[in-house]
Amino acid sequence: MLLRRAHNLIFVSRLVFVFLCAWCINRYNAVAGWPLWTMMTLCQLSVFAQMRLADLATAWLRDDTHETLVSTMPYWEHCPKWVESMFRTWYSASQIYTTVTIIIAGPGMDLYFVMILPYQLYSVLMTFVRKGVISSRTCHVTYFWSLWQSWICGFMLRSPRFFIQTQFLQILIYCTRVYGLNKYVLWIGLCIPVQLSLFHTWPTRSGQELLDYPTMSTMILMWLVLGIGLKFFTSTPLFDSRHARYVEARPKRLILRSREKVSSTLYHLRFDFPWFFRWQGYSSGLQPGQHVKLLCKNASQGLKLWNGHGNLEMSVEHLSRSYTPINSSKEPTVDFIVKYYPSDSSAGFADGGRASKLLCEELKEGDEVWLSGPHGGKVYRGNGNFLVDGRVIKADSICALAGGSGITPVLSLLRQCREECRASYKNPAAQQDLVKEFSVIHAMRSDDERLSPMWYTPITELGLAPRCTVTSLATKEDPALKRQTSTPREGMLARYGKLSTSVVEEIFPAPSENVVVVICGPKGFVDEACLPLLREMNYTNVITMW
Ligand SMILES: Cc1cc2nc3c(=O)[nH]c(=O)nc-3n(C[C@H](O)[C@H](O)[C@H](O)COP(=O)(O)OP(=O)(O)OC[C@H]3O[C@@H](n4cnc5c(N)ncnc54)[C@H](O)[C@@H]3O)c2cc1C
Structure with missing residues (x-):
C-alpha cells in the first residue's frame, strides 16, 4: 500500500515537473535553441530520476521488486480474464505513452496537463474502493476511461501523421519492455535519437523532425549498442525477470497438473494457472511463509457428525483451508506439499480430513480448485x-x-x-x-x-x-x-x-x-x-x- 502510494507520488511529480518546464519556456517565449534543448533534456532526465526514485522507494520499503503497480491492482470477483488482461495491457500501454510523450513532446503544455489527471484520479478512486463507496469495477471503468482522454487529446492536439508514427514507436517499446528489456536501456535508446533530431534542425523544432529523422531505426541501433555494452562490460542484467502476480484476494482457478506421493503421509501437488495467464508469464508472487486459501468442495455438507464430533462446517458448500506453496515467488507453477489424513477408525478418525482427502485422493489431473491470497506477513x-x-x-x-x-x-x-x-x-x-x-x-x-x-x-x-x-x-x-x-x-x-x-x-x-x-x-x-x-x-x- 505504502509502496503503491510512493510510486504514484513519484509518477505524478514527474508530470508536474515537466508541465512547469514547458510553462517556463512558453512564458518567456523561448521555444527554440538552447532554452528548448534545456527544457527537453530536463524532461528526459526527469524520466530517469523517476525510475531511480521508484527503485529506491522499492528497496527502502523492502517490498517485492517484481510486483508492479499494474500487477497488484485489485479486480472484482468473477472478472473475466480477458477483461482483466485488457485493463492491465491498457494501463501498461498508458504508462509507456506518458513516458514517450515526456521524451518527445517538447514545449506543448496541454498534453502534460491532461496526463496528470488520470493518475491522480486513480489514487482517489482506490481510496473510495477501500472505504466501500464504489466497487473495484467502477474504479477500473472510470480509470480506463480517464486514460482514454489523454489518448484522444493526444490525437486531437497533434497531426494525425505524428500521432500514428508515435503509436508505432510505442507498440515497439511496449513489446520490448514486456519482453523484459532493462528499462534504462529502453529509454536511453529513445532519448538519443530525440536529442539527435533536435540538433538536426537546430535551432527550431516541430513534431515534423521526428518524422523526418529515422527515430525508430536509431532507437533499435542504440538498444543493440547499449545491450552489448551491458552484457559484456557490466554485471547489470540486460533483461529483468518481471512477473505479474496471479494470486489475489478474489478466488482464482488453479488446475492440477500432477500429484505424487513423496512420503508415507505427504503428497506433492503441482498446479498450473489457466493457459491464458501461463502464456502471459504469471507467477504466484507469494513470498516465503505466505500462504493461500484453497476452496474445496465440502464432503461433510449436511452431515451432523464428522470424525465422531459435531460438524461445525455442516452448512457450508465450500471449505476454505490454508496451504503454503513451496516454490519460490517467480516460478510459473504453484506447488504444495499436503499431509494426507485418511479415514482411520482405529485412530479415532473414521472420516479423515476433508480437504486433504479431496486433494490427495479425489482430485484428478486437469481438475480445478480455487485459491485466494496472499495471506500472512512478508x-x-x-x-x-x-x-x-x-x-x-x-x-x-x-x-x-x-x-x-x-x-x-x-x-x-x-x-x-x-x-x-x-x-x-x-x-x-x-x-x-x-x-x-x-x-x-x-x-x-x-x-x-x-x-x-x-x-x-x-x-x-x-x-x-x-x-x-x-x-x-x-x-x-x-x-x-x-x-x-x-x-x-x-x-x-x-x-x-x-x-x-x-x-x-x-x-x-x-x-x-x-x-x-x-x-x-x-x-x-x-x-x-x-x-x-x-x-x-x-x-x-x-x-x-x-
Ligand atoms: C497458515 C497455515 C498453512 C498451512 N499450510 C499447510 C501446508 O502447506 N500443507 C498441509 O498439509 N497443511 C497445511 N496447513 C494445514 C491445513 O490448512 C489443514 O488444516 C489440513 O490440511 C487439514 O485439513 P482437512 O480439511 O483435511 O482436515 P479436517 O477435515 O478439517 O480435519 C480436522 C483435523 O482432524 C485431524 N485428522 C483427521 N483425520 C486424521 C487422521 N487420519 N489421523 C490423524 N488426524 C486426523 C487432523 O488434525 C485435521 O487437522 C496449514 C495451516 C495453516 C493455518
Missing part, C-alpha cells in the same frame, strides 16, 4: 533480511524447526535463498549478502514421513548457497531405524527421539545476532515444544511462520 525481505518484532535482522544462518506439514514454509524459504544465490551469480557484491547456512530439524511421528534429500537440495541446486543440513527427528521409535543413520548425500541425517535442548544444541549454531530461527507447524508443536525450548536456550531472533 517476514522475509530478501538477501537474508528478516522482519523480527518490527526490526530488520540480517541473517547469515537460518535455523528451521518444522513439525509435520510445517516443513512447507521452510522449503519455500530455502528455495527463495537459492533463487537469490542464482541471481547474484554475476554480482560479487550481492554474494556477500547471501545466507550461508540453513539448518533444518523436521520433527515427525515416524521416519517414513521423512522427505527425501532432493526436496532440500535438488540436483539443479547443488553447489548453490546456502549450505543445507537437515535432521529428521522421528518421535516414534522404530527398530528398523538405527540410533542415527546418515543417508548417502551429505547433510542429511535421520534419527529418532524427542525435541530437546541437546538435539538443538548439536544441530543449530549457537544463538547470536545474525542467527534467525523460524518455527512452523501445528499450534501445540510451536507453543509447547519449540518456543519454551528456544527461550531457554537464549535464541532471540525467533519467527513463527504459520
Whole structure:
C-alpha cells in the first residue's frame, strides 16, 4: 500500500515537473535553441530520476521488486480474464505513452496537463474502493476511461501523421519492455535519437523532425549498442525477470497438473494457472511463509457428525483451508506439499480430513480448485533480511524447526535463498549478502514421513548457497531405524527421539545476532515444544511462520 502510494507520488511529480518546464519556456517565449534543448533534456532526465526514485522507494520499503503497480491492482470477483488482461495491457500501454510523450513532446503544455489527471484520479478512486463507496469495477471503468482522454487529446492536439508514427514507436517499446528489456536501456535508446533530431534542425523544432529523422531505426541501433555494452562490460542484467502476480484476494482457478506421493503421509501437488495467464508469464508472487486459501468442495455438507464430533462446517458448500506453496515467488507453477489424513477408525478418525482427502485422493489431473491470497506477513525481505518484532535482522544462518506439514514454509524459504544465490551469480557484491547456512530439524511421528534429500537440495541446486543440513527427528521409535543413520548425500541425517535442548544444541549454531530461527507447524508443536525450548536456550531472533 505504502509502496503503491510512493510510486504514484513519484509518477505524478514527474508530470508536474515537466508541465512547469514547458510553462517556463512558453512564458518567456523561448521555444527554440538552447532554452528548448534545456527544457527537453530536463524532461528526459526527469524520466530517469523517476525510475531511480521508484527503485529506491522499492528497496527502502523492502517490498517485492517484481510486483508492479499494474500487477497488484485489485479486480472484482468473477472478472473475466480477458477483461482483466485488457485493463492491465491498457494501463501498461498508458504508462509507456506518458513516458514517450515526456521524451518527445517538447514545449506543448496541454498534453502534460491532461496526463496528470488520470493518475491522480486513480489514487482517489482506490481510496473510495477501500472505504466501500464504489466497487473495484467502477474504479477500473472510470480509470480506463480517464486514460482514454489523454489518448484522444493526444490525437486531437497533434497531426494525425505524428500521432500514428508515435503509436508505432510505442507498440515497439511496449513489446520490448514486456519482453523484459532493462528499462534504462529502453529509454536511453529513445532519448538519443530525440536529442539527435533536435540538433538536426537546430535551432527550431516541430513534431515534423521526428518524422523526418529515422527515430525508430536509431532507437533499435542504440538498444543493440547499449545491450552489448551491458552484457559484456557490466554485471547489470540486460533483461529483468518481471512477473505479474496471479494470486489475489478474489478466488482464482488453479488446475492440477500432477500429484505424487513423496512420503508415507505427504503428497506433492503441482498446479498450473489457466493457459491464458501461463502464456502471459504469471507467477504466484507469494513470498516465503505466505500462504493461500484453497476452496474445496465440502464432503461433510449436511452431515451432523464428522470424525465422531459435531460438524461445525455442516452448512457450508465450500471449505476454505490454508496451504503454503513451496516454490519460490517467480516460478510459473504453484506447488504444495499436503499431509494426507485418511479415514482411520482405529485412530479415532473414521472420516479423515476433508480437504486433504479431496486433494490427495479425489482430485484428478486437469481438475480445478480455487485459491485466494496472499495471506500472512512478508517476514522475509530478501538477501537474508528478516522482519523480527518490527526490526530488520540480517541473517547469515537460518535455523528451521518444522513439525509435520510445517516443513512447507521452510522449503519455500530455502528455495527463495537459492533463487537469490542464482541471481547474484554475476554480482560479487550481492554474494556477500547471501545466507550461508540453513539448518533444518523436521520433527515427525515416524521416519517414513521423512522427505527425501532432493526436496532440500535438488540436483539443479547443488553447489548453490546456502549450505543445507537437515535432521529428521522421528518421535516414534522404530527398530528398523538405527540410533542415527546418515543417508548417502551429505547433510542429511535421520534419527529418532524427542525435541530437546541437546538435539538443538548439536544441530543449530549457537544463538547470536545474525542467527534467525523460524518455527512452523501445528499450534501445540510451536507453543509447547519449540518456543519454551528456544527461550531457554537464549535464541532471540525467533519467527513463527504459520
Ligand atoms: C497458515 C497455515 C498453512 C498451512 N499450510 C499447510 C501446508 O502447506 N500443507 C498441509 O498439509 N497443511 C497445511 N496447513 C494445514 C491445513 O490448512 C489443514 O488444516 C489440513 O490440511 C487439514 O485439513 P482437512 O480439511 O483435511 O482436515 P479436517 O477435515 O478439517 O480435519 C480436522 C483435523 O482432524 C485431524 N485428522 C483427521 N483425520 C486424521 C487422521 N487420519 N489421523 C490423524 N488426524 C486426523 C487432523 O488434525 C485435521 O487437522 C496449514 C495451516 C495453516 C493455518
